[in-house]
Amino acid sequence: MDRRKVLKGLGFGFATLPFIQVKATQPTLKDYSSYFTTDQTTDEKFWKKFRKDFYDVPDDFINLENGYFGVQPIPVYKAYLQNIEQVNVNSSRYLRTDYSKDFTEIKSGLSDFACIDAGEALITRNATEALNIAIQGLDWQKGDEVILSGQDYFSMIETFEMLEKQKGIIVRRIDLPLLPESDEEIIKQYEAAVSSNTRCILLTHMIHLTGQILPVKKIADRFKPQGIDIIVDAAHSFAQIDFNLKDLGADFVGVTLHKWFGNPLGAGLLYVNKTRIKDLSPLFGDSGADADDIKKLDHFGTLSVPTILTIPNAQAFNETITIPVKEKRLRYLQNYWTSRAKEIPNVMVTTPYDPARSCAIASFKIEGMQTKDVIQQLYDKKKVFTVIRYLPDQEVVRVTPSLYNLTEELDVLIDGIKSIA
Numbered sequence: 001m002d003r004r005k006v007l008k009g010l011g012f013g014f015a016t017l018p019f020i021q022v023k024a025t026q027p028t029l030k031d032y033s034s035y036f037t038t039d040q041t042t043d044e045k046f047w048k049k050f051r052k053d054f055y056d057v058p059d060d061f062i063n064l065e066n067g068y069f070g071v072q073p074i075p076v077y078k079a080y081l082q083n084i085e086q087v088n089v090n091s092s093r094y095l096r097t098d099y100s101k102d103f104t105e106i107k108s109g110l111s112d113f114a115c116i117d118a119g120e121a122l123i124t125r126n127a128t129e130a131l132n133i134a135i136q137g138l139d140w141q142k143g144d145e146v147i148l149s150g151q152d153y154f155s156m157i158e159t160f161e162m163l164e165k166q167k168g169i170i171v172r173r174i175d176l177p178l179l180p181e182s183d184e185e186i187i188k189q190y191e192a193a194v195s196s197n198t199r200c201i202l203l204t205h206m207i208h209l210t211g212q213i214l215p216v217k218k219i220a221d222r223f224k225p226q227g228i229d230i231i232v233d234a235a236h237s238f239a240q241i242d243f244n245l246k247d248l249g250a251d252f253v254g255v256t257l258h259k260w261f262g263n264p265l266g267a268g269l270l271y272v273n274k275t276r277i278k279d280l281s282p283l284f285g286d287s288g289a290d291a292d293d294i295k296k297l298d299h300f301g302t303l304s305v306p307t308i309l310t311i312p313n314a315q316a317f318n319e320t321i322t323i324p325v326k327e328k329r330l331r332y333l334q335n336y337w338t339s340r341a342k343e344i345p346n347v348m349v350t351t352p353y354d355p356a357r358s359c360a361i362a363s364f365k366i367e368g369m370q371t372k373d374v375i376q377q378l379y380d381k382k383k384v385f386t387v388i389r390y391l392p393d394q395e396v397v398r399v400t401p402s403l404y405n406l407t408e409e410l411d412v413l414i415d416g417i418k419s420i421a
C-alpha cells in the first residue's frame with residue numbers, strides 16, 4: 001500500500017478544517033513531507049525542530065513513558081479540539097445526517113492504512129474491546145485449550161480466565177524467553193504446549209513489558225494449519241513498526257489507535273479475516289446484520305464522535321512521516337540508551353537488542369535494587385518519568401521514548417541510571 005497518500009480523507013462534513021490551518025505561523029506537515037527519509041534517523045537538529053513544530057510537551061520533566069498512550073502531535077490535538085466544538089455545536093443534527101457518510105469514509109481510509117478491507121474492520125473504543133469481541137465471539141466448548149504467555153496483556157489474560165470459569169476452557173501458560181537467540185527457541189515453547197485440544201493461541205505482537213517483538217507470522221504459519229486460531233494483540237506494534245495486518249497470518253487482530261497511531265484517547269480497531277466473520281457471535285446483542293457482515297459485531301452503542309473524526313488527522317500525520325521512518329528513528333532512540341545502559345555495572349537490559357526483535361520500547365533492572373526505588377530516584381534526581389512493569393518473575397523499569405524525544409534526554413536517563421546503579 002502507498003502510505004504516502006498524504007492528507008487523504010481530511011474532508012469530512014464540518015470537520016474539514018485541514019490541520020494545515022492550525023496556526024498561520026506554524027509549519028505544516030505538508031511543508032515537511034519531502035523531508036522525512038530514513039537517512040535522518042540520527043539528525044538531532046532535524047528532530048529538535050520537528051519536536052518544536054509539532055509537539056507541545058512540558059519542560060519540567062522528561063517523558064519516557066509513551067507506552068501508555070501517545071502524546072498527540074499539535075495538528076492532531078487541534079483538530080480534535082475543533083471536532084469536540086463542532087460536534088457540540090451541530091449536535092444531533094450532524095449525527096443524524098452527515099456523520100454516517102463521514103464515518104464510512106474514515107473507516108475506509110483507516111482500512112487502507114492498515115492494508116485491510118473495510119468489510120473486515122471494526123472501529124472500537126480500544127484494543128481491549130477489539131480483542132474481547134474476537135475472543136468472546138468464538139464458539140468455545142468445554143475442554144478447549146488456549147495457550148497464553150505470562151507476558152501477554154493482563155486484560156486479555158483475564159478475559160480467558162473468565163472463559164475458563166464460564167465455559168470450562170483450559171488456559172495453558174507458557175514462559176517466553178526474555179532474550180531469545182532465535183525464533184525457533186520461541187516456537188519450541190508453543191510446540192511443547194500444543195495438544196490435540198488446542199483451539200487458540202494468543203500472541204502479543206510487541207510485548208508491552210519489554211518491547212520484545214514476537215515472530216507472529218512464523219508461529220501462525222506453524223500452528224494455523226493444525227486448525228488453531230491465532231489471535232494477535234497488536235496494540236503496540238500498529239503504527240510503530242512497518243507491517244501489514246494481514247501479513248501477520250492471523251484471522252483476528254486487535255489494535256489501539258491511541259498509542260503509536262497518535263489518535264485522541266478512546267479508539268481501537270479490530271481486523272477479522274472476511275472468511276471468519278461468520279464464526280464470531282456478537283458480544284453485544286445484534287439480530288439485524290447478516291452472519292458474515294462485520295456490522296453484526298459493532299452494536300456497542302454511541303462512540304466518542306470527536307475522537308473518531310480525528311482519525312484522518314492522526315492518519316495523515318503517520319502517512320507524512322511514514323512508518324518506516326518512524327520505526328527507524330524509534331529503534332535508534334531505544335538502541336541509543338540500551339547500548340549505553342548495558343555497559344553500566346549492575347544494569348541488566350531485559351529487551352532483545354536485535355532490530356527484528358525490538359523497537360521503541362525497552363526495559364531494564366538494576367541488580368540489588370527495588371525497581372520502584374529506581375523509578376522514584378530517576379524522577380527525583382533527573383525528572384525522568386518511567387514506569388514499573390511486572391514480568392511473571394521479576395519487575396523492570398520500562399522506558400518508552402516517542403518521536404518527539406531527543407538523544408539529549410536519553411543522556412539524562414543514562415546519567416541517572418549511572419548515579420543510581
Ligand SMILES: Cc1ncc(COP(=O)(O)O)c(C=O)c1O
Binds near residue numbers: 068152235256257
Ligand atoms: C499489549 C497490550 N495490549 C492491549 C492493551 C490495551 O489497550 P487499550 O488501552 O487500547 O485497551 C495494552 C495497553 O497498554 C497493551 O499494552
